[in-house]
Amino acid sequence: MKHLIVIAFLATAGVLGAQSAISLAYFGETITHPGLKVGVSFPLYQWEQHKMRRNGQEKLLDKRIDLSPQLGFYYHQDYQTGLFVLPELSCIRQNAKGNYTALGIGAGYMHTRVPRVYDFDASGEIEQIGAGYHYFISNYFATFGKDLSVKKGIPLSIYAKPQLMHAVPNAGKGIWYFALELGLSVKMSE
Numbered sequence: 001m002k003h004l005i006v007i008a009f010l011a012t013a014g015v016l017g018a019q020s021a022i023s024l025a026y027f028g029e030t031i032t033h034p035g036l037k038v039g040v041s042f043p044l045y046q047w048e049q050h051k052m053r054r055n056g057q058e059k060l061l062d063k064r065i066d067l068s069p070q071l072g073f074y075y076h077q078d079y080q081t082g083l084f085v086l087p088e089l090s091c092i093r094q095n096a097k098g099n100y101t102a103l104g105i106g107a108g109y110m111h112t113r114v115p116r117v118y119d120f121d122a123s124g125e126i127e128q129i130g131a132g133y134h135y136f137i138s139n140y141f142a143t144f145g146k147d148l149s150v151k152k153g154i155p156l157s158i159y160a161k162p163q164l165m166h167a168v169p170n171a172g173k174g175i176w177y178f179a180l181e182l183g184l185s186v187k188m189s190e
Contacts, residue, residue: 020187021040021042021187021188022185023041023068025184026181026183029178032077033076035073035075035179036073037181043066046062046065048062065089067089070088070108071084071086072084079114086108086137086139089106091103092143094147098150099147100146100147102142103142106139106141107136107138107139108138109134109136109137111134112135113132138165141164142162145159146158156187157185159182162178162179163178164179165177
């Protein structure tokens with residue numbers, strides 16, 4: 001199943017065109033709650049912005065809006081394991097050196113599995129049962145990265161993406177998670 005999902009992401013990236021990229025990242029609520037996130041990213045809209053600096057030199061900024069379907073999971077020992085599908089929309093600003101920042105949002109689905117849950121069976125004996133929850137999740141993030149293809153010609157970006165995730169229904173008004181994503185993004189072609 002895992003291999004099928006990766007193949008689907010690779011096939012999607014190839015179909016989406018020249019500017020698509022595949023990302024692979026460590027995703028964790030903290031270091032003790034590790035996870036993994038894989039995704040495909042492609043631009044919906046791109047443009048260049050020219051600005052004049054105070055010293056009279058022109059500054060060129062590349063801007064774009066990307067759509068990135070993401071698939072990920074995390075493991076919280078003795079509490080839960082979460083699997084999520086999370087399409088993200090981000091607005092990216094990149095300078096001439098390849099440094100970039102992005103702000104974005106996402107909305108998707110998460111399913112959690114809770115270990116060691118017990119209940120009584122029909123005969124009154126205690127048995128272990130499977131338990132989990134279904135959530136609507138949203139996330140809000142900022143990304144800080146470096147595109148190595150700009151100066152070094154390597155079709156690779158590295159990035160850090162702190163984010164807040166909100167899962168509902170849970171605890172009346174939902175539950176907030178802080179997560180950190182550290183990853184690599186490989187461009188399919190130029």
